[in-house]
Amino acid sequence: MFANRREMIALMTAAGGMAGLPGPARAEPGDPVFEAFEAARPEQPWTLGYADAPAAGLDGVAQRLTGRLPEGLEGVLYRNGPGRFSRENWRYRHWFDGDGLVQSWHLEAGEAPVHAARFVETRKWRREEAAGRFLVPAFGSAPPDEEGLSGPDGMNAANTSVMMLDGDLLALWEGGSAWQLDPDTLQSDGPRVWGDGLAGLPFSAHPKVDPDGTVWNFGQDAARNALVLWQIAPDGSLRRADMVGDVPGGMIHDFAVTERSLVFLVGNLRFERMRLPYLESFRWDGSRPMRAIAIDKADWSQRRTWDLPPGFLFHVGGAWERTDGTICLDAAMSGDARFAIGGAYDVMRGVAREETVSQARLHRLVLYPGGRSEQSVFDDGYAEFPQVDMRLTGLERRYTWHVGWQPGQIQGPTDIVRRDLVSGATQRFSHDADVIVEEPLFVPAGPAEGEGWLVHTALNTRAAATELHVLDARNVGDGPVASWRLPYACPLGFHGCWRPA
Amino acid sequence: MILPAFILSAVLSSAMADGTASITVTVDGIEIGSGHLVVGLYDSAEGWDGETAIDGRRVAVTGDVAEIEFGPLPAGRYGIKMYHDVDDDGQLDTNLMGIPSEPFAFSNNAMGRFGPAAWPDASFAVDAGENAHAMSFR
Numbered sequence: 001m002f003a004n005r006r007e008m009i010a011l012m013t014a015a016g017g018m019a020g021l022p023g024p025a026r027a028e029p030g031d032p033v034f035e036a037f038e039a040a041r042p043e044q045p046w047t048l049g050y051a052d053a054p055a056a057g058l059d060g061v062a063q064r065l066t067g068r069l070p071e072g073l074e075g076v077l078y079r080n081g082p083g084r085f086s087r088e089n090w091r092y093r094h095w096f097d098g099d100g101l102v103q104s105w106h107l108e109a110g111e112a113p114v115h116a117a118r119f120v121e122t123r124k125w126r127r128e129e130a131a132g133r134f135l136v137p138a139f140g141s142a143p144p145d146e147e148g149l150s151g152p153d154g155m156n157a158a159n160t161s162v163m164m165l166d167g168d169l170l171a172l173w174e175g176g177s178a179w180q181l182d183p184d185t186l187q188s189d190g191p192r193v194w195g196d197g198l199a200g201l202p203f204s205a206h207p208k209v210d211p212d213g214t215v216w217n218f219g220q221d222a223a224r225n226a227l228v229l230w231q232i233a234p235d236g237s238l239r240r241a242d243m244v245g246d247v248p249g250g251m252i253h254d255f256a257v258t259e260r261s262l263v264f265l266v267g268n269l270r271f272e273r274m275r276l277p278y279l280e281s282f283r284w285d286g287s288r289p290m291r292a293i294a295i296d297k298a299d300w301s302q303r304r305t306w307d308l309p310p311g312f313l314f315h316v317g318g319a320w321e322r323t324d325g326t327i328c329l330d331a332a333m334s335g336d337a338r339f340a341i342g343g344a345y346d347v348m349r350g351v352a353r354e355e356t357v358s359q360a361r362l363h364r365l366v367l368y369p370g371g372r373s374e375q376s377v378f379d380d381g382y383a384e385f386p387q388v389d390m391r392l393t394g395l396e397r398r399y400t401w402h403v404g405w406q407p408g409q410i411q412g413p414t415d416i417v418r419r420d421l422v423s424g425a426t427q428r429f430s431h432d433a434d435v436i437v438e439e440p441l442f443v444p445a446g447p448a449e450g451e452g453w454l455v456h457t458a459l460n461t462r463a464a465a466t467e468l469h470v471l472d473a474r475n476v477g478d479g480p481v482a483s484w485r486l487p488y489a490c491p492l493g494f495h496g497c498w499r500p501a
Numbered sequence: 502m503i504l505p506a507f508i509l510s511a512v513l514s515s516a517m518a519d520g521t522a523s524i525t526v527t528v529d530g531i532e533i534g535s536g537h538l539v540v541g542l543y544d545s546a547e548g549w550d551g552e553t554a555i556d557g558r559r560v561a562v563t564g565d566v567a568e569i570e571f572g573p574l575p576a577g578r579y580g581i582k583m584y585h586d587v588d589d590d591g592q593l594d595t596n597l598m599g600i601p602s603e604p605f606a607f608s609n610n611a612m613g614r615f616g617p618a619a620w621p622d623a624s625f626a627v628d629a630g631e632n633a634h635a636m637s638f639r
């Protein structure tokens with residue numbers, strides 16, 4: 001009458017899967033992490049980026065600092081990121097645990113940008129908001145007296161990215177369902193179910209859209225060395241979803257597509273055995289190679305693999321494939337996972353230190369037929385949140401834009417960078433030292449690659465306010481052509497998308 | 502139908518007078534107001550692990566709460582597994598990864614660690630007479 005044990009064990013699969021180890025006793029007088037963060041706040045203005053946003057969200061109008069909105073740049077910038085970290089004076093241990101706060105910036109000619117932020121009303125959010133405390137285990141934290149989980153989306157924080165799909169706004173998270181939102185009001189609708197037998201499957205935060213509008217995505221089942229692959233039509237209907245095995249359980253956050261292939265880089269933070277919190281199921285294993293896997297878009301049973309030097313990554317810039325099958329790819333990679341398993345814990349305690357700040361650099365990989373590969377690194381600074389001209393997804397291209405920082409800079413990136421992948425040359429604009437920049441999103445204007453605008457938010461820790469900057473994507477070094485500032489600070493976010501007017 | 506029900510209740514009360522027990526299970530947190538609750542009662546760790554229920558119920562869902570009666574039973578330790586068969590296909594639906602996609606719960610509202618809740622966590626004492634046990638989907 002009941003699902004068999006094996007099926008129930010599968011409860012544990014997605015990042016969602018873990019069910020209730022008893023949490024630590026709740027009667028502790030003070031949470032050391034909460035108290036450390038509170039103590040750090042007055043001395044460390046950067047901690048604003050990791051502070052709780054109001055439960056009701058935020059609404060405001062940004063004031064112009066410089067310049068004016070470029071002609072044609074009208075639409076809405078959506079962003080997502082963790083925005084709620086503590087309840088009942090108990091604070092999450094890991095930055096990635098926070099509940100998703102989706103923000104919208106409405107840009108309209110002649111008007112000041114209108115900003116709104118709303119928490120994604122996941123099941124988790126609604127139940128915990130009603131209870132006044134955290135109820136379920138999170139990705140990197142086990143709150144006191146947590147109740148465990150009974151369903152796959154029970155811990156879905158919907159906090160990582162957003163995408164527009166045929167008029168729907170989806171809040172994305174790595175371990176569970178995409179959450180549907182109203183793009184105008186940001187009100188939550190519920191989990192997206194793509195078809196029969198697909199409820200609750202992970203739909204990761206970095207879907208890729210082919211030039212013809214076909215959407216590709218994946219979800220990882222690290223405990224079973226498997227992926228679910230998704231192919232979605234431009235109208236949001238499911239074309240295909242299926243499981244693919246024999247993909248090592250190294251935490252996979254992002255991937256790339258070419259015209260022919262889905263390309264996965266499996267780093268060396270590997271699933272070891274199920275532990276709670278879920279992140280602790282992963283251990284660094286530098287004894288094995290990093291694995292690159294290219295799966296044929298047309299036949300998911302066909303693949304090519306490459307062994308690469310050990311490493312770690314969150315984000316891929318983009319990839320393309322030559323006629324002989326050689327794959328060219330760029331990614332923000334590092335030699336270890338010090339931020340994921342160090343720095344992202346530290347910031348929750350109000351600590352920033354050189355030892356755990358990310359050392360990701362933009363790398364170029366060339367994966368040749370037959371398993372040979374080449375790797376090179378741009379060693380003139382650190383890089384994260386690589387962005388491309390998305391019209392060229394899967395196609396040969398020249399430019400990647402990203403945030404940048406330098407060794408010793410431990411409180412977050414200050415630079416917006418354009419990298420020429422061919423010559424290696426950069427254009428770089430450095431904001432003031434007390435500005436923390438966020439992902440620069442490319443918005444196309446003219447027909448050629450890179451002809452368009454970079455739109456990015458930033459936390460000005462001196463002004464205690466979040467800013468919006470627009471740069472000419474071809475002339476990044478010139479700095480913003482227009483900037484605005486909100487009357488308040490928002491928590492730092494991860495990823496965004498653009499909806500043209 | 503009145504007569505058998507009357508007889509049953511007569512049997513029930515005489516059995517309880519003999520030192521046996523009944524359980525009234527109340528269920529809340531039912532999110533979808535259709536389909537059936539499928540409820541299994543177990544009286545041993547072996548039965549729990551081996552999926553041999555000693556009794557079962559299939560109860561039509563009419564609202565966000567439900568009540569299920571078990572008994573007469575000998576006093577002892579019991580455990581309950583329950584799922585909400587939302588689409589009435591007679592099974593706990595799972596997705597491609599084998600993750601249940603219909604709500605389920607265990608007695609004591611116990612949660613599994615890497616699978617179903619374990620007997621020591623989910624079982625509860627049933628004394629002679631009437632017993633109440635509350636369960637919740639979440």
Ligand SMILES: [Fe+2]
Nearest residue numbers: 205253314494
């Ligand atoms: Fe990401």
